Amino acid sequence: MPRLSAWFVRAALSYLTLGFTFGALMLANKGIPLHPLLWRLLPAHIEFLLFGWTVQLAFGVAFWILPRWQTQRGDLRPAWAAFILLNGGIWLVVLGGWSNGPAWWLAAGRLLEVAAMAAFAVHAWPRVKPWVEETK
Amino acid sequence: MPHITRLFIKTSLLYLVAALLAGLLLMLRPLVDLPVIVGGLSPVYFHLFMVGWVMQLIVGVAYWMFPKWSKTRPRGYDALALATFWLLNTGLLLRVVAEPAQTVSAWAGWGWLLVAAATLQWLAGLAFVANTWPRVKEK
Numbered sequence: 001m002p003r004l005s006a007w008f009v010r011a012a013l014s015y016l017t018l019g020f021t022f023g024a025l026m027l028a029n030k031g032i033p034l035h036p037l038l039w040r041l042l043p044a045h046i047e048f049l050l051f052g053w054t055v056q057l058a059f060g061v062a063f064w065i066l067p068r069w070q071t072q073r074g075d076l077r078p079a080w081a082a083f084i085l086l087n088g089g090i091w092l093v094v095l096g097g098w099s100n101g102p103a104w105w106l107a108a109g110r111l112l113e114v115a116a117m118a119a120f121a122v123h124a125w126p127r128v129k130p131w132v133e134e135t136k
Numbered sequence: 137m138p139h140i141t142r143l144f145i146k147t148s149l150l151y152l153v154a155a156l157l158a159g160l161l162l163m164l165r166p167l168v169d170l171p172v173i174v175g176g177l178s179p180v181y182f183h184l185f186m187v188g189w190v191m192q193l194i195v196g197v198a199y200w201m202f203p204k205w206s207k208t209r210p211r212g213y214d215a216l217a218l219a220t221f222w223l224l225n226t227g228l229l230l231r232v233v234a235e236p237a238q239t240v241s242a243w244a245g246w247g248w249l250l251v252a253a254a255t256l257q258w259l260a261g262l263a264f265v266a267n268t269w270p271r272v273k274e275k
Binding site for chain 1: 159186194203250251258264265274275
């Protein structure tokens with residue numbers, strides 16, 4: 001597995017742990033009320049599991065297994081940018097929500113996430129190619 | 137394909153169907169007179185899809201395709217993978233029963249079943265991460 005995939009997948013597994021922990025706390029709190037503040041974990045639970053876990057794992061595995069040119073994976077810069085932007089965006093959204101920060105904080109987080117998706121698409125687009133090109 | 141992977145993937149397909157059936161029931165509520173308990177299916181629908189289908193499919197495929205842990209233990213601890221399967225599914229099914237039931241019944245046991253569901257699914261997540269982390273290796 002290439003270095004960037006390992007980073008994506010390790011980060012995804014870390015978010016899975018956090019997201020499952022928050023989800024378990026909220027579900028237990030639904031069964032036996034522990035503390036009303038636990039409901040504030042909901043946006044982080046969703047953010048960590050949808051973007052931190054699922055999307056990030058998909059990026060990591062796609063970077064690893066999409067077709068290559070000989071041994072090369074093309075321009076790595078947008079893929080690394082996607083990793084940094086995605087994780088920066090996730091934490092901006094989560095911390096902005098927890099701290100009741102200004103609306104632009106959440107918007108900035110979402111903007112980084114959009115930029116991450118675009119950057120990954122820029123990297124992956126040329127690697128989605130027919131078999132015939134690989135034999136040239 | 138390893139036996140545990142087949143178990144995960146086939147079970148995930150069953151959850152996909154179950155999730156969409158739950159979604160269908162939720163959509164029918166305004167049109168058809170359905171039992172009140174159907175109203176409590178909303179979070180169940182979402183988790184049948186995301187935990188039962190998406191998560192379980194990922195776990196099954198990761199167990200199969202990720203780099204080998206070692207020559208003697210290529211896919212990590214099989215017992216831990218099997219524990220992931222049973223913990224995840226027991227926890228999820230407990231939730232599927234107890235969460236809607238809690239909306240129509242005052243029995244205190246439903247609450248404790250939800251605590252059990254939360255604990256089992258959390259342990260499943262930890263077991264999966266523990267068994268997968270050492271297989272994420274740079275080459």
